[in-house]
Amino acid sequence: MNTALSRRTFLRGTVVGGAAVAALSLSPIPRARAEVTEERHRAVVVGSGFGGAITALHLGRAGVQTLVLERGIRWPTGPNAETFPHMLQPDRRMSWLSSAPVMTGTPPIPTEPFTGLIERVPGNGMDVMCGAGVGGSSLAYHGMTVQPDGQRFSDSVSSRIDYDLLASDHYRRVARMLRVATVPDDLLDHDRYRSSKHFLDRASAEGYDTFRVPMCIDWDFARRELTGELKPSYTTGDVIYGVNNGGKFSVDVTYLAEVERTGHVTVAPLHRVDDIERAPDGTWIVHVDRIHTDGTVLERKRIHTPALFLGAGSAGTTRLLVKAKAKGFVPDLPDGVGTGWGNNGDRVFAVTSPLVSPGDHQGGPACVGMRDYTDPAGPLMIVTGPVPFPVDVGTTTMIGLGIVDGRGVWHYDAGRDDAVLNWDQAYDRELTRAIEARIRRIAGPASIVIDVNAVDINTFHPLGGAPFGAVCDDAGRVHGQSGLYVVDGAKIPGSTGACNPSMTIAALAEYGADHIVSRDLDRVF
Template structure:
């Protein structure tokens, strides 16, 4: 691959143009290169040098890349997945009830709960499921990370809950006045307008609001990074339905979602100082005797075949691979002696953000078929002395009205999970005990049952399929890194994603807080470390 700002020592025989043709996704398109044409990795390793390297393109990595680019720092951004360009009437993303290989990261079948488990060919798809002891972690893959597949809900916690769950030492008032507002502007946050919420497609959302208010909870319209003109155009027939049928869990095919690939990363690339390298999977990080950081990378095909092995050298390494990705790299580096003096806290402080998903079937209420989305309404309850709870209505794209919808609960949970190194797997493995969030789960279920009504059937989906989409921690503030994300005792090593947040983000989904903390950290790092 011809890297604009790198200095590769060897060229690879597959040209950049022919390789990228194999990374384009549209419908169920396959890579242009056949398996017989794919070169296997050679014994020798290509070496590159870059002023700064960012691992991952989610909220933390994308924000960091933009600030490095604006500061004129030549930066390489490594992303294991592909680009997912979308737009009006595209078929870039898969449909929930029509499984295909785009759904999952190099897996033989879909990994998302609720999707028909039909076999598929391995592909560098959208979601990876990382098995753990007591909890599995669902991680996004692709340029844009988990912002590609999340509904777009962008919640900011109150100051008291930020201090209780994220950090007591970071100035929340400064974040509120500056860094959260930057995220709000960049992601173009707004709430669902009256005309859409009043439409028949959004019946389930209106029912939720009415029931929550009747039970004394505070109904809210979720701030979202959505261009609401796109669902309007779907309702007029100008665009094929996507938002308005709730079929957005694997991405919004009509565009209109201000995910980080089209906001922060696009701005980073426009500076001319940032290069994003898709299909580059980071396996290990290492510190050389002179303090240089070595990133061991495989450039891969969309079927997972290794095309080229790389050693990428940099004085400044930013880990933004998400809580699970960043933590696994750090735990492996410590256990294998690649970075032997990493802080003792590596692998600790992990939590699931208090997530819980429930299926709710109400025989006396008809939420409708193809329930309009994304998850645009919710309800708060701050009355419990045990902590706040947020319930979000989750519309589902069922083709028939089964009387069923979903509700998602969020709350405060301690970061008591840990990751340990498994030498057989050569990987870090999560350990989580169900007792850690049992009381919170009861509190969430109690509120959902009240909102659903006495005749409703409420099923705890996570009791059957234990997983989370909001992993946090593994390299937490204090024990592993400072408030800006600098890893203690490791010059030039930074954590810029949810791995530094110990467990939960104040009864809100984490995206806005991760992005605001990355904005905050970038200010300090560029001022003090790159002056």
Template sequence: MRGSLGRRELLKGTAGSVALGLTTGARGSVSAAPEAERRRAVVIGSGFGGSITASRLARAGVPVLVLERGIRWPTGPNAETFPHMFSPDRRASWLTPRPVLTGSPPTVWRPYTGVLERVRGVGMDILCGSGVGGGSLVYHGMTIQPSAEHFTRSMPAGLDYERFDRDYYRRVESVLRPNGIPDDLLHAPEYRAVKQFHDHVAREGMAPYRVPLPIDWDFARRELRGEMKPSYTTGDVLYGVNNGGKRTVDVTYLAEAEATGRVEVATLHLVRDIARDSSGRWVVRADHITTDGTVRERKRIVTDALFLGAGSAGTTRLLVKAREKELIPDLPEAVGSNWGNNGDRIFSWTPLGDSPGALQGGPACMGVRDWDNPDGPVTVVHGPVPFPVDLGTTSVIGFGIVRPRGEFRYDPHRDDAVLHWSRSYDAELTDRIRERIRNIVGGSLADHLTNITLDTSAFDTTTFHPLGGATIGEVCDAHGRVLGQRGLYITDGALIPGSTGACNPSMTIAALAERNMDEIVAREVGKVF
């Protein structure tokens, strides 16, 4: 029978499966079968979905084990926690010997459990945060709520936008406290590129949009006063913000959860496989590793409630593996499908004769919401780049609504699920985003001749915003319960089919987790687990 050997090995606790793609690079050999560790509730992943889940369970009195493959990244004024964009070191990459970002200076190092992983796919790669806090460590922080129309157009059926608008989005705001760039910083020389984009938007008769970000702008002011080394004000934020002041989920939701005393965060724990045993309990096989990927200990954890919050890429790959190896033999066939890249496209913009300058202040804080266009909504945001010398260019990011046509397919040779995507899936949207950007940076023929735009995604096809793979209505019910699987829940972007209404998805993922946990806590705590 397909996968029966893998199922026996997992349930007995023996070693034997090749590493899951998100754990590629772990080394070591530990042959002893581990004793089962019993837990009431287990959460895999500590990003938005996982941290909110842990917080809500802890408030309900439930002891929780959070399994996180990465390390903690504590920041503070003048810290050197994170590597720098143009002088990366081994902290930049998850267990690979070189940088994962195209354009990084070529170098080689010893593998480390670094902050960013590149999940290789066919036609599309996914860039994922790795560490306590997940993707919130490496995102710019764009906290954007979609309109009712675009929410309804892109999100699963049956979700009440009015309730999201009144309650769930407001909860997220109360924790992250997002706010736009203040006037004094917008007019500071270090934010020349931001102001330049702002002025182009206004000149074309559109409304500049100060993107809400969960940061304390006083940290940027202190950098300008020379009280801290620059980080925000040079745009050096892609691997994380060294000075602090960014309300990532490790210092908000997860810190609150840990303060209850009911949440244990187990770092450097790589989840290899998940399964259901004969009694209906959930079995997690994880490796406790060192920071170079060596396996210290193999673990087998048994729980009544398993919450998958490893992000769209991590959660989906675990589920596809479990289905194909018959570790969970009756999973829905739609597992692995309905995946999209949130319509992401990244363009470089070179305004000839009017350079944006070097070391452009950030994070991405100025945009335009072109949501009334009859061809479809697009959000365009300026993305400052921390070039150490003036190359005369900057970047512009576009989001739109894309059809979720990507899928993960199991590769038995790699013992992993691999994303398959075609550029034809979002070609029309790419053309629309390109045209909107050209209109913004220069509406006249003369402006077009003095502004050069280049679609960087065409030769480096990646996304920071993977969505789908275990979607509501196909794999889960409306509150993230996996269909036909008592005590198995999805709590991250895997629930969402491809787009979040032409917006960065973090706010919607967090709001959806809040909504789903209302239901789970009310109806299943004390009954299912």
């Protein structure tokens, strides 16, 4: 055992793993009399979101026996299921090992800790919302599957990667797997989608380029809700914690279903990764807690592998790398670890329009939007954000996204034994003003527009922390660390071209896995 491991103590706070990240330890985690188990696997993937699942699929198809470590649980659903919680009815399923819901707008009613869907990772100047569960953040996201154009990709993601190749191959793979479709006319014309239709009308009248957002959704499920065949979920906008009826092609029912059909990959839920370490022989050790749904540690594991793929999401992957470097577990990691982080330019606004009511139980998900590439603050996109208000209060939400520099930095905090984000609100202030100005034009002069994130500063779209060039190559290989790979949004420096990042994360995972399997298999692992 090397000196770093000999210094390691297992009696620490909540740890990193799963499709996103672990909670900061704000209270002691209960521990059973847990034994330490040693395991060996040819390849280990941390996280089962887009990056981890796609990487595991390529490995499985290549015949590589692979273990996927996921901190959360499985969430099988639909039709007419009650798998997921409802936004305005708080229960323990909402939050990752928290005593209260972490989502803005949900009543803050205390609940018992549970390995729930969303974790709020507190930072200095910005909190990060991260998904948990088999399928990662795809469980709770709206399903927006948007591809940036080549110029915006080059400006914000990478000018080295061949965008034309991605567009002709890798983005298309993602669109096929997720069965992307836009909201059909009959739904958009229904009164439930009044707020979406009004958004398109107003944005068009202001001269903006409007569009229907590509979504990984079977819209027949929404139709069946309107006929009364299914309980409402899509058509009332109650989708932020998952869609109970099914019909959303999230990672668990697409990529991971294919992963498990290969017969070469095991997905292990309720396995929370604490630390990663390089062994004296150059292979990798993953320190894992197998946990109960209340957070109790049931078993401690040291998993050995020659190939370690980090797909724990931007925050999760970054925290593992920052901790490994600071604590001497992998002391010669690149200096860029922890840098290049951004919030994808996210901003949420509440909009109250007294002249045109959006209605109650506004149909969703966020299925229409507009683009503006002319603003001096840079290109931006604005989409509707229907909300499941049970009565018509005249209010809906609009969400802006743009390009920000990856100027956020994660630092190790020894007191917490964790990495903590540092973000200055000045980094995206100009973009926020531009988004607000566009929303005010769309909403009209009589409308009240409130910047929700000015009060509750958070993002659902964390990117960076292990960016291209500074930390890894274009395929995700970490510089100077044979067999260590970054396969998720941590390698993207801050934003994905003025659109939500899921499709680009997935396309880059496809691209990276092509390179890794063709060049590293049987040579590195």
